[in-house]
Every structure is written in C-alpha cells, then in structure tokens.
Amino acid sequence: MVEEEEPHASHFKERAAFVEFFDGATSCELLLESAPVVAIPELFVPEILEGFPPSFQSLSQDGVINLLAVFAAFVRGGAPGSSTEPTSDLSVEVRQTIAINARGQRVMRKTLLVDGMRCSSEEQTL
Secondary structure, three states: OOOOOOHHHHHHHHHHHHHHOOOOOHHHHHHHHHHHHHHHHHHHHHHHOOOOOOOOOOOHHHHHHHHOOOOHHEEEEEOOOOOOOOOOOOOOOEEEEEEEEOOEEOOOOOOOOOEEEEEEEEEEEE
16 A cells, blocks of 8 residues: 655655755854854864864865854954954855756755855755
8 A cells, every 4th residue: 555645745845855955054053153163272173174064064174164264253353453353354155045947946055155265055956
C-alpha cells in the first residue's frame, strides 16, 4: 500500500528548506555568531574556523579570517587616531535572492561579500 502525501506536506517541506537555507545568513546574525569567536585567544581560533559560519559553508578559511577581521574591528570600535583605527573601510554585506529562472525553477541564492569582494555564494533550487 502506497501512502499518499497530504496536499500541504510539500508546501511545508519547501518552507522548511527555505528557512533552513537562509537561517543565519544576515549581517546581524553573522555578527552575533562572530562575537564570541573574536573574543577568544588566537591560539584556539584555527579549531573554530572549520565550518564557520554555519550559514556559509562554502566560505574559505581566508574568507572566514577576513570576515572575523571586519567584525573584530566593528566590535572593538576603532576610535579615530587610535591603534585600532582601520586604515580603510571595512564591510560585510549579505545578499539574499529568490528568483524564478528561465526554466521556471524557483531558486534561492545567498552571497557573502567582505570588503566588497564576493567570498561565498550558494544557490539551491526548490
């Protein structure tokens, strides 16, 4: 006997996939996740970098280091004229896109830019 799926079950699965894909993928959430990492001694950081941040699994180790450098500067709030003042603008930008491609597929994309450079981009079709 084949069990039939409830009519709304696929809707709930798609909604769960949508939420899971974008979970943690905002600048605010990345800042909150990064704050404890920035606060620990550098000796322990390499062990934490793998798989960080969870919302951008394709981010390289260099990308993670650059991301943490921006958040460290932001958290520590480099005052003008102090030794912690950055020598250039630092930024983190998260782009989230939902689209329908030319084949009619619903596509979700998230992109992480650090200092204007794309460090990670992921795409998933619903």
